Amino acid sequence: MEDEDLIRKLESVEIPEIEIPSHKRRLKMALLGSDYFQKSSFFEIIKKPLVWAVPTLALLITIGVIVIQPRLIEAKALTIAKNNPEIKKLLEEKDMVLSEVKIKDGRAYVLLNPPEEIKPTGETFAIKIQKTEEEMEDIEGAIIEVSLEQKEVAKINPIKGEDIFPLADKEKESAKEIVETEEILEGVIPKGAKIEKINSSLPQKLRLIEKDDKVEVIPQSEVKKRAQVYYIFDGKKWVIKVNLTEKRVEEIQYSSENQNPKVENNKESIKNQF
Amino acid sequence: MVIRRGYFLFYMDLSKEKEIINEAKKNPEAFGLLYDKYYQPIFSYVLKRTANLELAQDLTSQTFFKALKGLGNFRWQNIPFSSWLYRIATNEVNSFYRKHKKFIQISLEEIPEIPSKDNPDEELKMAEKELKSKEEFIKLHQSISKLDLIYQTVITLRFFDKKKISEIGQILGKPEGTIKSQIHRALKELKKLIQ
Numbered sequence: 001m002e003d004e005d006l007i008r009k010l011e012s013v014e015i016p017e018i019e020i021p022s023h024k025r026r027l028k029m030a031l032l033g034s035d036y037f038q039k040s041s042f043f044e045i046i047k048k049p050l051v052w053a054v055p056t057l058a059l060l061i062t063i064g065v066i067v068i069q070p071r072l073i074e075a076k077a078l079t080i081a082k083n084n085p086e087i088k089k090l091l092e093e094k095d096m097v098l099s100e101v102k103i104k105d106g107r108a109y110v111l112l113n114p115p116e117e118i119k120p121t122g123e124t125f126a127i128k129i130q131k132t133e134e135e136m137e138d139i140e141g142a143i144i145e146v147s148l149e150q151k152e153v154a155k156i157n158p159i160k161g162e163d164i165f166p167l168a169d170k171e172k173e174s175a176k177e178i179v180e181t182e183e184i185l186e187g188v189i190p191k192g193a194k195i196e197k198i199n200s201s202l203p204q205k206l207r208l209i210e211k212d213d214k215v216e217v218i219p220q221s222e223v224k225k226r227a228q229v230y231y232i233f234d235g236k237k238w239v240i241k242v243n244l245t246e247k248r249v250e251e252i253q254y255s256s257e258n259q260n261p262k263v264e265n266n267k268e269s270i271k272n273q274f
Numbered sequence: 275m276v277i278r279r280g281y282f283l284f285y286m287d288l289s290k291e292k293e294i295i296n297e298a299k300k301n302p303e304a305f306g307l308l309y310d311k312y313y314q315p316i317f318s319y320v321l322k323r324t325a326n327l328e329l330a331q332d333l334t335s336q337t338f339f340k341a342l343k344g345l346g347n348f349r350w351q352n353i354p355f356s357s358w359l360y361r362i363a364t365n366e367v368n369s370f371y372r373k374h375k376k377f378i379q380i381s382l383e384e385i386p387e388i389p390s391k392d393n394p395d396e397e398l399k400m401a402e403k404e405l406k407s408k409e410e411f412i413k414l415h416q417s418i419s420k421l422d423l424i425y426q427t428v429i430t431l432r433f434f435d436k437k438k439i440s441e442i443g444q445i446l447g448k449p450e451g452t453i454k455s456q457i458h459r460a461l462k463e464l465k466k467l468i469q
Contacts, residue, residue, distance in 0.1 A: 001465055001468065001469055003461055003465070006461055006464065006465050006468070007433075007461065009414070010414070010429070010433035011433055013408075013411050013433075014411060015322060015408065015434050016322075016404055016407075016408045017404075018318070018404050018405060019314060019317075020327070020397050020398065020401055021397060022397050023331050023334075023335075024313050024314075027313070027338060028313075030335075031309060031339065031342055032305065032306055034339075036342050037302045
């Protein structure tokens with residue numbers, strides 16, 4: 001059989017043309033009476049836009065007023081603070097962070113936090129070389145007042161560890177002892193060096209609160225207490241940061257003007273304590 | 275939207291059909307219009323695929339219930355609504371045959387003579403008689419039913435339903451070239467069965 005013959009056969013075969021009207025009727029009744037259209041009418045009502053427009057709009061406005069608007073103001077305050085040249089320098093050079101904003105009486109108070117906590121393990125500690133001696137006494141943290149109306153930083157209020165965590169005499173003694181018994185510091189601090197002062201280091205985890213009509217800083221719960229022991233010798237300065245909770249030295253700071261041969265020569269071995 | 279029966283039923287062009295379909299998603303009257311138009315072509319197609327009246331009724335019912343259920347998700351793609359219905363019908367028929375591989379195709383001798391006193395449904399009696407009278411169709415159908423399902427589909431649509439290649443392509447969602455190849459291979463296989 002050729003293809004054409006088969007095609008001809010298929011095209012010419014008498015096809016059954018059958019109708020079953022009763023089935024057509026029954027099926028139509030079943031379809032139009034089905035759940036589909038009952039559910040649709042209900043859903044049509046609840047889909048009507050006007051039914052939802054007013055409460056939705058009210059909800060959006062409420063969310064806007066309660067949630068979004070304050071967030072926008074906070075973001076604005078952060079931006080103003082970040083763009084201030086002095087603060088920009090602190091953020092970039094000292095790894096400080098702007099962490100929290102409080103709005104009060106048309107002003108924004110932005111918390112400038114110290115850099116991230118040192119997380120030493122084992123015998124590690126950091127050696128930090130500052131550019132100048134002034135920088136060793138530099139700002140640790142601050143509350144930045146931002147004028148939202150003027151769109152500028154109105155005031156920078158430095159905060160010190162002593163303001164948050166004043167050290168008791170016992171704690172100062174403890175800090176001194178830790179430094180003096182730290183073997184690695186032998187030769188780093190000259191023998192004749194004297195302790196200029198011992199004060200508390202500003203904790204990294206801080207938060208803002210409103211107190212007596214002012215905005216103040218308090219530590220978050222469970223911060224490790226740290227002390228800074230300032231040594232001075234022949235006009236040169238060293239700052240040793242001590243973790244009073246773990247009873248260990250965490251950081252040595254000294255000025256680059258301080259050509260400390262012992263530190264320079266032993267920097268690697270000191271670092272190799274890691 | 276006002277549904278005007280007569281005009282839409284017989285002179286439904288694609289743009290009008292689109293309106294009716296959108297209306298049918300929520301308006302049973304609009305769905306009824308579509309049903310009235312397409313019931314017979316779909317039933318007829320399913321009967322040509324199955325050569326069994328009872329099965330054709332069942333599968334036609336399933337087709338329209340599936341269509342109703344899926345109507346909400348139907349997205350107009352500038353092809354006739356009928357192509358979508360044919361596709362559902364094809365799937366229902368093929369699905370049945372996959373599940374019932376041992377389904378015995380009815381031969382001429384097996385189509386019952388329905389005595390009128392046992393079956394008050396005169397329509398069904400007449401229908402069975404009509405089917406039985408198409409001997410050549412029944413014989414061809416027996417051979418066609420031994421082909422792969424895709425070949426059965428394209429042969430039925432092309433030669434029994436007289437669909438154009440482009441229409442078959444729309445129904446099966448395949449390019450025209452593919453349809454032509456499938457028809458060609460189907461004929462080749464059918465020839466072997468017939469000879």
